[in-house]
Amino acid sequence: MHKGRAKLLQGNEAIALGALAAGCNFFAGYPITPASEITEFMSRELPIRGHPFLQMEDEIASLGACIGASLAGRKAMTATSGPGFSLMQENLGYACITEVPVVVVDVMRAGPSTGMPTHSSQGDVQQARWGTHGDHPAIVLCPATVLECFELTVTAFNHAERFRTPVILLADEMTAHTREKVALPEPGEIEVIDRRRPTVPPDWYVPYKTDGSLIPRLADLGEGYRYHVTGLVHDERGFPTERLEEVQAFSTRLFAKISRNFPYLEQVKAFRIEDAEILVIAYGCTARAARAAVRIGRERGLKIGLLQILSIWPFPRRSVEAALEGKRAVLVPELNMGQVRREVLRVNNGRTQIVSLTKMDGSMIAPDEILARLRELK
Amino acid sequence: MKNKAPSLPGARVEVRLAGSGGQGLVLAGLVLAEAVGIYEGREVAMVQSYGPEARGGASKAEVIISDAPIDYPLCTSVDVLVALSQEAADAYCWDLKPGALILVDKDLVAHPPSSLAVALPFTAIARDKLKKVMVANVLALAAISELTGLVGRRSLEKALIARAPAGTEELNKRAIALGAKLAREYKTRQTGEALPELGSEDL
Amino acid sequence: MSTVHPSIVYDWLRHDKKFPHVWCPGCGLGIVLGSLVRALARSGLGKNEVVLVSGIGCSGRLPVYVDVGSVxxxxxxxxxxATGIKLAKPELTVITVMGDGDSTAIGGNHLIHAARRNLDLTAIIVNNQTYGMTGGQFSPTTPLGARASTAAYGHIEPAFDISALCATAGASFVARATVFHVVQMDKLLLQAITRRGFNVVEVLSPCHTNFGRQNRLGSQIDMMKGFKKAAVQASRWDKMSESEREGRFPVGVLVDRDRPLYLDSYKRICETAARLRAEGQI
Structure with missing residues (x-):
């Protein structure tokens, strides 16, 4: 338990508070259920601190404004749900290629299209990974509790700043709208990472030249470092290039700066998996049902355990691989048609039996449903 | 005076507050959650209905109360159901725990889901005695407190005053007192004890 | 207006990095670039105080040639x-350069809302009445009846009047220039850059490679002569009859007004919010 005073908080409020704790000082958004509470919260809190809040004309504009603000040195966030997230894919790719830190919250709701705005879903898992066109790395985090909403939003900002990349917080309607009693960490207890800015004089600054970290230093616009930012593939100086060796080097680095940090990015929570014969792998709201199922199942003598995934992309291959070891079967419950199951299958590579529990009717998967599915595995 | 109902397990108690949009069930859920969570130090989670159902139609709030961290935040087996409309009583009675406390508005729910339901005139009393129909939800909360001991009246009062608009403190205190009185009256009827008539000093 | 010494112009360009430019010989964008750089040099602003932002298309390539922060x-x-940059750092002068398709088709929504919001930004809209970079498809400003790569049988949609659109949407300052009227363009750009509010300068520019060729308008010189013939100074335009206006358009300052400035209003909001918080009201 953290030191802070206990409060009754909604997931969406915790996301907004997490952003503020991480140093978010710019927000642009567009109203959409079930993410509007985040935008409303920021519209009240940012002006108090003298920071910009914008309600833009659409989600495209919201992310555009965030990227612009981030280039000018702000820590920016936007929040949306599936339909708006689809619109953001264009500028998400821009943030990837220009390497601009920004946090995008997608509170998933039942889709496709308008779907069921007030019902939970986990249908955007693969969109969060592959939504924007072209090959690109992605960092996506998935909270299941109100406290995790807070903590993972802080982590999202830290990853965005550290790796100079957009980071997606993939929440769901259930998690975002659930209220829980939580004690949030005090400011001193929170690690806040800021982007590395150039230390050389402007004349020496080569905007996309990197040191061993593969992550270039980012200068704020208007600080004397006059450089060019473009969505075209660019050379180290930031100018468009089509030279084969420069293009290849660029794309390779864009991936490598994330992939060489896979172990650092992996985030999972294990619950009673040591002696488990059957493993449940779950994330977001479904992980809570799975945890309840494990609790109840254990009371009934079932040897089951849960691996909750928090860092859903890059997929936590090492942790999942280790957890699969020696299990008789693995159940992946999710509110989609099996978007994470296919990743588990990939990692499993034929070792153990992987079964799915999918639901697309807008309601939650209940602990009983997981237990019933587990019984079928006997 | 707290009466712990024997039907409520200590580990995890599930409360569902249901009615139609505008009856303040979501606010009631918030107040109950804060009363238990903040003022009584227990773990609490709350989920409410959203969208069209929150504005007219059947609306609900679910509050899970526990001494251990709460995993699943939705009701799976309801311990306490409050229904302030027939539609809500019909829609949200399918997952009651055997022996659950069913508390309905006597005048608005003509056909309670069970013959064991406790029917009290929350809305009528709120309207007639307090001239504010909207505090029927507060009366219901006080009745839960009185009948189950799940939450203390003082905690309810504190949580309510922190949430409700300034200037409504007296009204809310009176509503809590009245709700508790209604419930006490009911209990007395059940046990056959005589209870003095509801006097003006209680208001 | 003071003359700008060529060396100052040279100083504002990324002369050692990005030239020669990508545009077709005779394209009007080079003239717009020259005019913008002269306006910047005259503005008294330093290179570190200016950010140029563009979209996609031939105009999108303009900022890379200027030695300022360019996006x-x-x-x-x-x-x-640009909205994000300006709000993040209000002390910067933020100028956008867009094309007609860029700003009024795919970006039409952003344009009208930027005008409505009235944040201190300059929007230079280079209108060549076509999608030049992608091969001459029709844009929202392609004239009715004109030919385009996607209007082989003649264009059947009426055109937007960009200046009128921006004026209606609420821009503080709206002006139109052509690349033929360079001195006037210099002046209008300087006005727009140094003035507060959302300020639009629509610049008519020839695309002889695509629009001109498909519509048999002759060389870039012929198209420039066309601008010279059709353009009427705004002061005279008001006195002209409907029939005299046929086939012509006004240039110069079309709108110049004071509207509430977003940054000032937002500052007040912040003060109110901070006061309410200090008083414990929120």
Missing amino acids: HTTHGRALTF
């Missing part, structure tokens, strides 16, 4: 990025 964004979205 080449996504198609139609320049104003959204």
